[in-house]
Amino acid sequence: MNKEEAIKKLKVRVTPIGNGTAIDHIQPGVGLTIVEVLGLDVKEAAAIALNTESKKMKEKRKDLILMENRFLTEEELNKVRLLARGATVNTIKNYKIEKKERLDLPEKVEGILQCINPVCITNHENIKTKFSIKKNPVKAKCFYCETSMDEQEIKKYIKK
Ligand SMILES: [Zn+2]
Structure with missing residues (x-):
């Protein structure tokens, strides 16, 4: 599904949900990438609100x-941690927020990122990829070939 299809499929219908997950304070424009990466379909996504007004002073707009x-x-x-640092994930059960997490980068990830190096063994054999993640600047280093990926590459190579 490309982004245009995603927009058509997902109606903007912001309603409180009784059970499920809310990802809030997503940087504008990143919301659709999250929808793609998570492979959400219409049944799963109750709502996606892109570029809505935010109550927080710092960020005027959010997904x-x-x-x-x-x-x-x-x-x-x-995957969401890699894409949306600073976003908030709320787990909702029976109309109550059971768990709230402000997302930060994970220290390492397994199996969710593809190595950018075409000759890396993980691109040729059925091996789960492993990366360590560094901040400032954001880098992901492959455990197998030691290739480093920058933030843009990380976002592009998250497995769908
Ligand atoms: Zn590699």
Whole structure:
């Protein structure tokens, strides 16, 4: 699904959800990438609000994703961590926020990032990729070939 299709498919319908996951304070423009990476379909995404007004002073605009009856696995959460540092993930059960996490970069990720190096063994054999993540500047280093990827490359090479 490309971004245009995603926009058409997901109606903007912001309603509170009883059970599921809300990803809030996403940097504008990143919301659709998250929808793509998580492979959300219409049934799963109760709402996606792109470029909405934010109550916080610092960020005037933000993306918001509500997922009804959908909870994120640790692997999926790591994908969102790589894409949306500073966003907030709320796990909602029975209309209550059971868990709230402000996302920061993970120290390492397994199996969610593809190595940019075409001759890396992980691109030729069925081996789970492993990367260590560094901040300032953001870099991901492949455990197998030691190739470093910058932030743009990381965002592009997250597995869908
Ligand atoms: Zn590699």
